[in-house]
Amino acid sequence: MCRRALVTVCGLMLLTACKLENPLGGAEGPVTVGALQVEMVEFQRSGGPQCIGTAGVTQENQRCATIRVSYPKVLDAGSPAAIDALNQFIQSQLLDYSDAEGKQPASLDELANMFIGDYLQDPNPVGSWEVERTVGVSFSAEHLVTLNYHEYGYTGGAHPFGGQRYFVLDTNSGQQLTLADLLNHGYESELNVTGEHAFRQAREIAPDASLEAEGFWFENDTFSVNTNFGVLGDGLVFVFNSYEVAPYALGPTEFTVHYDDIRSLIAATGPLAAIAK
Numbered sequence: 001m002c003r004r005a006l007v008t009v010c011g012l013m014l015l016t017a018c019k020l021e022n023p024l025g026g027a028e029g030p031v032t033v034g035a036l037q038v039e040m041v042e043f044q045r046s047g048g049p050q051c052i053g054t055a056g057v058t059q060e061n062q063r064c065a066t067i068r069v070s071y072p073k074v075l076d077a078g079s080p081a082a083i084d085a086l087n088q089f090i091q092s093q094l095l096d097y098s099d100a101e102g103k104q105p106a107s108l109d110e111l112a113n114m115f116i117g118d119y120l121q122d123p124n125p126v127g128s129w130e131v132e133r134t135v136g137v138s139f140s141a142e143h144l145v146t147l148n149y150h151e152y153g154y155t156g157g158a159h160p161f162g163g164q165r166y167f168v169l170d171t172n173s174g175q176q177l178t179l180a181d182l183l184n185h186g187y188e189s190e191l192n193v194t195g196e197h198a199f200r201q202a203r204e205i206a207p208d209a210s211l212e213a214e215g216f217w218f219e220n221d222t223f224s225v226n227t228n229f230g231v232l233g234d235g236l237v238f239v240f241n242s243y244e245v246a247p248y249a250l251g252p253t254e255f256t257v258h259y260d261d262i263r264s265l266i267a268a269t270g271p272l273a274a275i276a277k
Contacts, residue, residue, distance in 0.1 A: 030075055034140025035171040036086075037076035043069040043108045047116035048128070064128045065119035067112050069094055071135040078143060078172030085174025086145075089167070090135050093149050122156075129155045139232045142274045143172045146230035159248060163241035166230030170271070179229065182236075182272045183265045194261045195238065196223035202255035216246045225257075231275065235259050 030039045048064035050057045057064075071094060074086040095111055098104045099118070105111040119129045131153035139146040147169065152162040168177045179187065200207060205214050212221045226244070230237045235258035242248050259266065259276035266272050 033072075033137050034145060035078060035143055036072075036074055036137075036140060036145060038072035038074050038137070041069075041071055041073050043067075043112075045109075045112035045116065047112075048119060062128050065116045066128070066130045067115050068130075068132045069108055069111075069134070071133075072137060077174065078170075082170075082172055082174040086169060086171070089169065089174065089176065090147070093135060093165075093167075094133055119155075129153070131155075138166070138230055138237075140171075141233070142271070143170055144177070144231055144271060144275065145169050145171050146232065148230065163252065164239055165228055166237060166239065168229070168231050177271065179225075179227065179236075182231070182270060183262075184267050184270075187262075187265045190265060191257065191262060192224050195225040195255070195257050197261075198255040198257050199223060199238075199253065202253055215250050218245060231272065232256065233275070236262075 028040075030037050044067065046052070046064050046066040048062075050062050051064035051066075052059070052062055071090055074083050074090070077083045077086055094108065095105050097111055097114060099114050103114075105114055115129070115131060132151065134150045136148045136150070137145060138148040145168070147167045149165045149167065150162070151164070152160060154160040168182070169175065170177055179191070183191065197207075199205075200209075203214070203216075205211070210221060211218055211223060218224060225238055226240060228239045228241070235256040237254065237256045240246070240253045242250075242252050244252075246253070259272075263276075266276050
């Protein structure tokens, strides 16, 4: 990701149960989430010539860059190696940024320094800059966890930027799982057909309407799911972020392909079987 192409933030929601979906926010201290034990970490830094807290500075006249980060630190998982892998993965998403020379931050402090430094070096900064990044737990069951990464920010220009990404990880190994890890070989064609139906429902597009005519761009006007997906209790959730398959004005699209509609794609002994039953 290039500099200033930063990302959004949604709170960690946690519930203690066999299956956890949209788990509960505002938890203090360690919380058990499926096979994981986590605690939320909050980080915030500001810098600039006129930041809130300085005498005479208000929301209207501030000139400041602010970065806010919220994420779960994994305290316990299937193995010590999994704990390290999961925490490293979360950090890799939060620290996805580089300066003009391509240097990447090694810590949140370095990320804040780079972001604030870019603001101070901008010859004509428009008002204030901000970026907010959050990693949350969307779902956890068996030995799978779905993380949801949100980003929101503004660094000048006509629009703020933002988006979200889902990641599915194995809590025993800490490894990220792909659709190929969860579904039977040759799943693509059937998943695309079912996914298009869910996509059209989410966007209220008639079954016989051209996606291109509705403002969406898919190669050869043929729908295809992407790799931005998560495992939930009732199905696989997918997200197309703004600009990905449509102009900014149409916004992002999130839709769920329900397990009942793709039973034939779920292996009886696969990692998704116990969740989808």
